[in-house]
Amino acid sequence: MRTRFAPSPTGHLHIGGARTAIFAWLQAKANNGKFLIRFEDTDKERSEKEYVDSIINSLKWLGIEPDEKPIFQSDQISKHREIALDLLKQGLAYSCNVSPERLEEVRKIQQQNKQQPRYDGFSRDLNLPHEKGNVIRFKMPLDGVTTFEDQVLKTISINNKELDDFIILRSDGTPTYNFCAAIDDLEMQITNVIRGDDHITNTLKQINILKALNSELPEYAHLPMVLSSSGKRLSKREGAVDIQEYKKMGYLKEAMVNYLIKLGWSYKEQELFSVDELIKYFDIKDVNSSAAKFSQELLDFYNNHYLKKFKLEGLYKYIDENFLLSEKFINNDKKTEIIDLLREGSNNISELVDELTFFYEDPYLTDEIINAIQIDKNLLALFKEELKEVNFKDKLLIGVFIDSFLSKNKLKFPLLGKPLRLILTGKTNAPSISDLLYLIGKENCINRIDNYLNS
RNA sequence: GUCCCCUUCGUCUAGCGGUUAGGACACCGGGUUUUCAUCUCGGCAACAGGGGUUCGAUCCCCCUAGGGGACGCCA
Numbered sequence A: 001m002r003t004r005f006a007p008s009p010t011g012h013l014h015i016g017g018a019r020t021a022i023f024a025w026l027q028a029k030a031n032n033g034k035f036l037i038r039f040e041d042t043d044k045e046r047s048e049k050e051y052v053d054s055i056i057n058s059l060k061w062l063g064i065e066p067d068e069k070p071i072f073q074s075d076q077i078s079k080h081r082e083i084a085l086d087l088l089k090q091g092l093a094y095s096c097n098v099s100p101e102r103l104e105e106v107r108k109i110q111q112q113n114k115q116q117p118r119y120d121g122f123s124r125d126l127n128l129p130h131e132k133g134n135v136i137r138f139k140m141p142l143d144g145v146t147t148f149e150d151q152v153l154k155t156i157s158i159n160n161k162e163l164d165d166f167i168i169l170r171s172d173g174t175p176t177y178n179f180c181a182a183i184d185d186l187e188m189q190i191t192n193v194i195r196g197d198d199h200i201t202n203t204l205k206q207i208n209i210l211k212a213l214n215s216e217l218p219e220y221a222h223l224p225m226v227l228s229s230s231g232k233r234l235s236k237r238e239g240a241v242d243i244q245e246y247k248k249m250g251y252l253k254e255a256m257v258n259y260l261i262k263l264g265w266s267y268k269e270q271e272l273f274s275v276d277e278l279i280k281y282f283d284i285k286d287v288n289s290s291a292a293k294f295s296q297e298l299l300d301f302y303n304n305h306y307l308k309k310f311k312l313e314g315l316y317k318y319i320d321e322n323f324l325l326s327e328k329f330i331n332n333d334k335k336t337e338i339i340d341l342l343r344e345g346s347n348n349i350s351e352l353v354d355e356l357t358f359f360y361e362d363p364y365l366t367d368e369i370i371n372a373i374q375i376d377k378n379l380l381a382l383f384k385e386e387l388k389e390v391n392f393k394d395k396l397l398i399g400v401f402i403d404s405f406l407s408k409n410k411l412k413f414p415l416l417g418k419p420l421r422l423i424l425t426g427k428t429n430a431p432s433i434s435d436l437l438y439l440i441g442k443e444n445c446i447n448r449i450d451n452y453l454n455s
Numbered sequence B: 001g002u003c004c005c006c007u008u009c010g011u012c013u014a015g016c017g018g019u020u021a022g023g024a025c026a027c028c029g030g031g032u033u034u035u036c037a038u039c040u041c042g043g044c045a046a047c048a049g050g051g052g053u054u055c056g057a058u059c060c061c062c063c064u065a066g067g068g069g070a071c072g073c074c075a
Helices: A015-030 A049-062 A073-089 A100-112 A177-187 A197-212 A243-249 A253-262 A275-281 A296-309 A312-322 A335-345 A349-359 A367-372 A377-388 A395-408 A413-425 A433-440 A442-453
Strands: A002-005 A034-039 A093-096 A135-138 A145-150 A154-159 A167-169 A192-196 A219-223
Touching: A002 A015, A002 A192, A015 A034, A015 A049, A015 A192, A015 A219, A015 A243, A015 A253, A015 A275, A034 A049, A034 A073, A049 A243, A049 A253, A073 A093, A073 A135, A073 A167, A073 A177, A135 A197, A145 A197, A145 A219, A154 A197, A167 A177, A177 A197, A192 A197, A197 A219, A243 A253, A243 A349, A253 A275, A253 A296, A296 A335, A312 A335, A312 A349, A335 A349, A335 A433, A349 A433, A377 A395, A377 A413, A377 A442, A395 A413, A395 A433, A413 A433, A413 A442, A433 A442
Parallel strands: A002 A034, A192 A219
Antiparallel strands: A093 A135, A135 A167, A145 A154
């Protein structure tokens, strides 16, 4: 089995493309096959080298690397042209001199008549000589149906009269996408074509090209689209974020892969999968046939899970290498313990890094925070004095001290805990008090309490 | 507009003619070495609508509605 991912380098890789790539890659890996990449860069205007690199880097980050060198469609142009001219010679294609203006007019009239706008076959039987400035169009069958068994969507068919004689060679002599794609899949000996379901009509066209060439058809699997959380097509406005942005925000590749694969595919009632398990269990036939909306919450869930599962030393190293950490934090001898504590409640690493601050820097107490702190200052002062005597080497001893202080003064925990959390962190949302005291350190804690008492 | 595809809890999904319609996320509530969080236990919550077929339909067929896609000398 040979599968491929065939992006056009006209933008970064986003969620949708990444998911398609993962499915195609897994399909190959699950069947001991090869996974290839082909850049569809025949649109010179829009294709950029920058995007080629970006796409490759994104895939690499996700753990996806091609088994053969990536193919660039633009390198095959002369071959495509040759085949197009051959089809012309055989009478399977024809030269057409209808101007773009005239096509525009025809389409307008068709639309007014509630018909599908399409090329009307004007030059089909004219047998025009192929002159400069003409295009070559493919002769679609005039009747019958084109049909195929999709591995995800089952039977798909269309009346051939709905398909028009599309252009395979432009007036400037360059080949077009549908033609190139069909031929390249053939040349690359692709056995399984996996792509978004927005390609269904292209598949129908490409099947006819392959039939004209007397070639065997690959298996097709069309993946339902990933829609934005509001149910719209993914676009710049609608959450089509460069996959590398997720890396920058502190999403782990394991989470990304797990989330994307679960968007449409399922295995029993399992939610979490290692790559090895995916390779073991994946079957394209188990992909769901309906479109799915992107869910930040679910992605966060997976990311939090893998954040917690990450080996602690490795996680620190990863964060240090990919995020900007303060010198003060790097020099903190409890830094890994702090990360270990914070990852419990973090959805991503940027969030975690933001939370780091109060471990090495006194929080600035705004009036709002000060007003929210409700505690008897005498009591707090007493707490501070006793805290000075506590052994901070052991977190458990801090907990014991808090318990005894509370019972000695007949206090409920929140009465001390809530104001203390605000004083120590400036936040209402933070880890447990004894963890905070322990990780912030005795000296800092006492300073912060003094700051409040003097405010 | 024409054609193609899709439709189970708010979201991702399981189901493949007989189920108390299952799981996960989110949400809500109880519990935990009295805290927001974590952890844990529990709860809420769905077969788009209408016709058939059948002893019996979430499941098969048709229609309607809704959503998405394709209709380029873009890919």
